[in-house]
Amino acid sequence: MGKKTTTVIVAGVGGQGILLASNLLSEAAMEAGYDVKKSEIHGMSQRGGDVISTVRFGEKVYSPIVGLGEADVILAFEKLEAMRNLPYLKKEGMVIVNDYRIDPLPVASGYMEYPEGIIEFLKERVKTIALDARELAEKAGNIRTMNVVLLGVLSKNLDIPEEIWLQVIERRVPPKAIDANKVAFRLGREVAEKAFAGV
Amino acid sequence: MKKAILSGNEAIARGFWEGGGHFANAYPGTPSTEIVENLMKYPEIRAQWAVNEKTSLEIALGASFAGARSLVAMKHVGLNVAADPFFSASYIGSTGGLVIVTADDPGMHSSQNEQDNRWYALHAKVPLFEPTDSHEAKELTRQALSLSEEFDTPWLIRSTTRISHSLSIVELGEREEVEIKGYVPDFEKRNLLPVNARKRHEVVEERTIKLREFSEKFWGNRIEEGEDSIGVVANGISYQHAREAIPDATFLKLLMTWPLPDNLIREFASKVKKIFVVEEGDPYLETYLKAMNLGVEIIGKEKIPMTGELNPTIVREALLGQRPSYFEIPRIPHRPPALCPGCPHTPVFYILKRLKANVTGDIGCYTLGALPPLSSMDTCVEMGGSIGNAYGIEIAEAMKGLDPRKKKLVAVIGDSTFYHSGVTPLIDLFHNNGITTVIILDNSITAMTGHQENPGTDVGYRGIPKRRVDIEKLVRGIGVEHVYTVDSFDMKKLKEVINREIHRQEPSVIIAKRPCVLLPQMKKRKYTYAIADPEKCTSCTLCWKLGCPAISVTKDKKTWINPDLCVGCGVCIDVCPVDAIYLADPEADNARKAGEEVLGWVKKQQQ
Ligand SMILES: Cc1ncc(C[n+]2csc(CCOP(=O)(O)OP(=O)(O)O)c2C)c(N)n1
Ligand code: SF4
Ligand code: SF4
Numbered sequence: 001m002g003k004k005t006t007t008v009i010v011a012g013v014g015g016q017g018i019l020l021a022s023n024l025l026s027e028a029a030m031e032a033g034y035d036v037k038k039s040e041i042h043g044m045s046q047r048g049g050d051v052i053s054t055v056r057f058g059e060k061v062y063s064p065i066v067g068l069g070e071a072d073v074i075l076a077f078e079k080l081e082a083m084r085n086l087p088y089l090k091k092e093g094m095v096i097v098n099d100y101r102i103d104p105l106p107v108a109s110g111y112m113e114y115p116e117g118i119i120e121f122l123k124e125r126v127k128t129i130a131l132d133a134r135e136l137a138e139k140a141g142n143i144r145t146m147n148v149v150l151l152g153v154l155s156k157n158l159d160i161p162e163e164i165w166l167q168v169i170e171r172r173v174p175p176k177a178i179d180a181n182k183v184a185f186r187l188g189r190e191v192a193e194k195a196f197a198g199v
Numbered sequence: 200m201k202k203a204i205l206s207g208n209e210a211i212a213r214g215f216w217e218g219g220g221h222f223a224n225a226y227p228g229t230p231s232t233e234i235v236e237n238l239m240k241y242p243e244i245r246a247q248w249a250v251n252e253k254t255s256l257e258i259a260l261g262a263s264f265a266g267a268r269s270l271v272a273m274k275h276v277g278l279n280v281a282a283d284p285f286f287s288a289s290y291i292g293s294t295g296g297l298v299i300v301t302a303d304d305p306g307m308h309s310s311q312n313e314q315d316n317r318w319y320a321l322h323a324k325v326p327l328f329e330p331t332d333s334h335e336a337k338e339l340t341r342q343a344l345s346l347s348e349e350f351d352t353p354w355l356i357r358s359t360t361r362i363s364h365s366l367s368i369v370e371l372g373e374r375e376e377v378e379i380k381g382y383v384p385d386f387e388k389r390n391l392l393p394v395n396a397r398k399r400h401e402v403v404e405e406r407t408i409k410l411r412e413f414s415e416k417f418w419g420n421r422i423e424e425g426e427d428s429i430g431v432v433a434n435g436i437s438y439q440h441a442r443e444a445i446p447d448a449t450f451l452k453l454l455m456t457w458p459l460p461d462n463l464i465r466e467f468a469s470k471v472k473k474i475f476v477v478e479e480g481d482p483y484l485e486t487y488l489k490a491m492n493l494g495v496e497i498i499g500k501e502k503i504p505m506t507g508e509l510n511p512t513i514v515r516e517a518l519l520g521q522r523p524s525y526f527e528i529p530r531i532p533h534r535p536p537a538l539c540p541g542c543p544h545t546p547v548f549y550i551l552k553r554l555k556a557n558v559t560g561d562i563g564c565y566t567l568g569a570l571p572p573l574s575s576m577d578t579c580v581e582m583g584g585s586i587g588n589a590y591g592i593e594i595a596e597a598m599k600g601l602d603p604r605k606k607k608l609v610a611v612i613g614d615s616t617f618y619h620s621g622v623t624p625l626i627d628l629f630h631n632n633g634i635t636t637v638i639i640l641d642n643s644i645t646a647m648t649g650h651q652e653n654p655g656t657d658v659g660y661r662g663i664p665k666r667r668v669d670i671e672k673l674v675r676g677i678g679v680e681h682v683y684t685v686d687s688f689d690m691k692k693l694k695e696v697i698n699r700e701i702h703r704q705e706p707s708v709i710i711a712k713r714p715c716v717l718l719p720q721m722k723k724r725k726y727t728y729a730i731a732d733p734e735k736c737t738s739c740t741l742c743w744k745l746g747c748p749a750i751s752v753t754k755d756k757k758t759w760i761n762p763d764l765c766v767g768c769g770v771c772i773d774v775c776p777v778d779a780i781y782l783a784d785p786e787a788d789n790a791r792k793a794g795e796e797v798l799g800w801v802k803k804q805q806q
Contacts, residue, residue: 013534026366030204037332038204039365041308047567048748049536062443063436064365067512069525080531087525104534108751109572109743112532125526 005058006158007066011085012077013102014048017147020172021075022053024151028168029057032160039064048105050081075154077133077147078102079118086122095122096153098133098146129153129195136187142177145184152188156196162189201371207362210333210369211272211300212237214340216244219377221267221295224249224258226619227648228274229309230363231302235272236651239660243374247659248651251582251619252277256284256299260353263297264389266380268344272300275316276581280620282319285353289323290399291389292351292406294380296344299325302358305479306508311562311581313506315480317434320355320457324403326410327355327457328419331438333367335454339419341372350406350413357456359479361436361508411458419454422467430471430495432464432488434478437509441477444514448475459487468493475499475518479509538567540749541768541790543642543687543713547611548573549745549774550694556607556701559592561585561621563613563647564715565640572744576611583620585610589635590628603634607701610637614670615645615653622673629677629706636700637708640687641670642715650717674708681707688713688791690773716766716790720797727787728765729772731758735779742771742780766790 010022019040026038034057041052054065068087074095076082082097089095099119106112115121122128131153137146148169155165166182173181205213211234215223223246225235238246249255252273259269273281278301285299301319304310320327328343330336336358343354387395414420429448433441434456442450451467453459468474468491476485476499485499502517503509515521538545548568551558552575560566560576561584569576578588589610596603612621617639628635645651652659654668674682681703685693693711700707714721728749731742738756749764750771758779760771767789772780782789 014536026204030202030368035368036204037365037367039361041360041364047536047539047564048534050534061367062439063511064361064367064439065510067510067523069523070512080534083528083531084534086528089526091524091526103751104532105537105746105748106532106535106571108748109746110740110752110756111571115529115531 005056005061007054007056007071008073008075008154009071009085009088010053010055010075010077011081012051013081014051016051016077017144018051018053018077021147021151022055024148024168024172025055025154026057027172028160028164029055031164031168034058035061037061037064050084052085073154073157075150077150080104080114082122083115083118086125089126091126094127094129094157096129096150096157097122098150099130100132100134129192131191133188136191137184140180140184140187142180142184145177145181148173148181148184149188152185153192154188155185156189156192203369203371204366205333205337205369206233206364206366207330207333207336207358208233208364209237210337211340211356211358212241213369213371214337215270215298215344216241217337217372217374218296218341218344219268219375220244220270220344221377221379222246222259222262223270223272224255225272226250226252226255226277227645227651228277228302229648230304230358230360231272231274231277231300232648232651233363234270234300238270248653250654252281253284256281256288259297260284260288260291263293263295265382266295268296268377270298270300272302274310275301275303275314276310276312277301278316278319280582285319285325286323287391288353289325290391290396290403292402293347293353296347297353298340298343298347298356299353300340300356300358302360302363303480304360306360308360311579313480315483316357317456317483318481320357324407325353325355325457326350326455327357328454329357329435329456330362330454331435331452332362333365334369335419336362337369339454350410352406352410357435359436365436407458411460414455414458415460415462417455417460419452420460420463421452422463422470423450423452424470425449428472430467430474432467432474432476432484434484437477437479440509440511440514441475443511445475445518453484456484459484461491464488464491465493468495471495473498477503477509477514477518481505535570536567537570537746537748538564539716540747540764541716541766541770543711543715543794544568544640545573545745545747546687546690546693546770547638547640547711548575550690550697551575551609551611552744554607554694554698554701556609556697557592559585559589559608559610561612561616563616563640565611565613568611570746572746582616583612583624585612586621586624586628586635586637589637590624590633593633593635604702604704608635609697609701610635612637612639614639614641614643614655617670618654618668622677625674625679625708626677629679634704634706636697636703636706638697639670639708639710641710641712644715644718646715646717650715650719670710674710679706679708681705682710683707684710684712686713687711688768688770688794690770714794714797716768721790721793724788724793726765726789726793727767727782727784728762729760729767729769729780730783731760731780733757735777737777737779739776741774741776745771745774747771
């Protein structure tokens with residue numbers, strides 16, 4: 001990765017634990033010796049709006065955000081949000097998407113339709129890893145580890161050693177939940193390994 | 200050196216602590232809120248929420264009179280509210296260091312405008328710092344405290360959303376202990392009678408000359424030599440965007456943007472063939488540079504957008520003509536924020552919509568009552584505007600010879616907003632014989648900005664008990680006779696009272712009372728949920744019109760309630776005409792019971 005700055009956009013819906021996930025990523029990158037900047041927009045997030053957090057790391061990072069066609073990875077906690085943020089991705093970038101649906105209000109109150117075939121839409125265009133992170137979180141024994149499952153997938157694609165990730169998780173999650181989060185992280189990494197093995 | 204990754208707001212708080220800060224207060228407002236929120240964590244500092252920005256600045260100024268190092272923070276529009284004491288403070292100067300932070304919101308992530316508050320510095324002749332990252336935010340705040348004392352002036356620090364809410368690495372320092380000097384009267388300095396103010400204006404002009412000299416030598420204003428003949432002048436976050444977009448240019452980095460360093464600017468201009476001015480918002484630097492007749496081409500707002508935020512891609516495209524290549528997507532449903540499941544504001548707007556009332560609105564969570572499907576708020580101007588706006592409509596309608604009551608005119612305002620700036624317009628309406636009905640939405644907290652206490656709350660930060668200002672008594676004290684406190688979840692009563700009061704030919708105030716479901720006392724609990732029986736549901740759509748995020752529609756047009764989101768408030772049960780909705784476990788805890796039990800006051804108030 002060297003001198004280049006890596007940009008990850010973490011996107012989802014208020015209440016999904018996006019800011020915790022982007023905090024863990026920023027800390028792991030800092031511990032790994034990178035310069036890091038993170039930006040987040042959370043004005044209305046408590047009220048179910050979309051949330052975006054951008055994390056950038058490298059030898060020297062200037063801007064905390066990127067414009068169209070500049071991000072290396074989109075880590076989406078909800079699939080409509082993956083689609084919404086696709087214009088920010090580099091053409092050769094990657095999408096990691098939770099195959100999970102939360103109806104926005106215009107859909108819930110019957111004004112608009114939730115788009116069909118989002119995962120296929122993404123796969124036709126870019127390298128995409130789609131997974132059911134909720135199911136894996138349940139398997140890890142705590143539904144709230146969904147964000148760490150997704151970080152696990154992401155971690156396989158970044159130049160940050162696994163031990164650092166585990167240290168940061170241990171430090172940042174409540175003591176009771178450490179074990180479940182570690183399992184969740186490993187389950188996420190396995191998904192990424194399988195994706196690369198072409199299985 | 201100890202390092203931490205901090206947001207701009209955390210860094211400003213840290214800088215105030217390191218700089219020996221004593222007292223801070225603020226009225227919350229995105230993106231500034233976390234500054235004082237973080238200051239509440241430092242035991243050496245007294246930090247508290249104020250009723251509005253004007254008051255917060257007056258209090259901080261008073262603390263400065265007595266020699267305490269003080270800070271106020273506000274969102275950009277907050278400085279409009281505090282503008283009166285701000286201009287006077289410039290004449291008076293500071294005894295204890297006085298820092299005023301304005302957090303602007305280019306892109307309007309959560310604001311009603313994108314005004315550029317750098318003009319306030321120029322206008323009031325108050326020195327201005329603009330950090331470009333968290334480390335600078337900390338350092339500039341720390342230094343502004345002692346500089347404020349040295350130059351005898353309040354010091355303005357301007358942040359923006361991308362500074363306040365971005366995290367970057369900060370080198371931490373120790374706290375410098377400074378003693379509070381204590382109050383010593385100084386009539387000629389602090390009493391702005393014209394006889395004194397005329398002399399103070401002279402002092403301000405002399406101070407400006409000294410500040411300009413300081414700006415020339417200040418470490419934060421400097422030329423960063425590049426390989427290129429292109430020169431870039433940039434401030435705040437725009438500096439970072441430009442650095443990334445045009446890395447080889449020669450930069451004039453400006454952390455102090457009023458007064459500007461003329462000599463340094465000329466030196467910079469002599470080194471380059473062309474100058475790009477990269478700034479979000481208004482052409483503040485550009486206008487200044489162009490007026491200096493520097494003899495080189497200056498390009499700014501001809502190319503750089505005047506509206507919205509910048510980013511490196513926009514700068515690259517605007518100045519270098521590099522078009523981004525990206526994936527296009529079809530039109531997809533947007534995801535607007537919504538009132539929470541169980542929000543006490545929902546039934547009020549649902550009723551106003553049914554009554555076809557004309558509603559002037561205000562700013563808070565409840566502004567979301569303007570969006571579909573509730574769609575029941577016509578106006579939203581600024582904090583505290585609703586009552587005056589409604590009263591003005593009443594006057595014009597009456598002058599036209601119409602009965603204003605036929606318009607079913609209602610002003611809706613939140614509790615925090617009412618304390619902030621709704622009391623004086625209500626006095627005006629009452630005194631001048633107005634009759635418009637005012638609904639105060641009392642959810643017992645300042646919810647929109649993340650649940651800060653307000654004068655209606657009896658516990659403050661660190662659990663300090665506070666005196667509660669009773670809204671009903673306050674309104675009665677003004678003289679309004681028809682004051683009714685109604686439980687927001689008692690829809691039958693609420694509808695009856697609103698319908699009666701909007702037709703009354705006298706002023707009236709309805710206090711719709713219910714705690715916000717996200718109050719810490721409420722959030723801890725585990726609630727049951729509602730179930731909609733698809734056999735009974737007739738698809739009448741009434742419950743969909745509540746806009747509760749837990750309610751959605753199945754493919755065959757039946758109501759479906761998401762048990763993960765529902766808090767069992769029962770409002771949808773009340774609106775369902777065929778009893779198709781019921782609680783999964785009627786005995787279990789739900790948001791309605793919690794509001795009554797945890798806080799107790801809903802019932803008590805009605806007795
Ligand atoms: C002058 C000004 N200061 C601060 C804000 C930020 N702000 C917007 S809404 C709000 C609080 C509203 O609280 P309340 O009236 O109690 O309504 P709630 O959000 O609780 O429904 C604040 C502080 C603003 N928009 N304008
Ligand atoms: S935070 Fe409270 S007041 Fe705001 S929408 Fe949610 S329940 Fe309503
Ligand atoms: S009970 Fe009905 S209105 Fe209340 S939160 Fe649940 S679905 Fe929404």
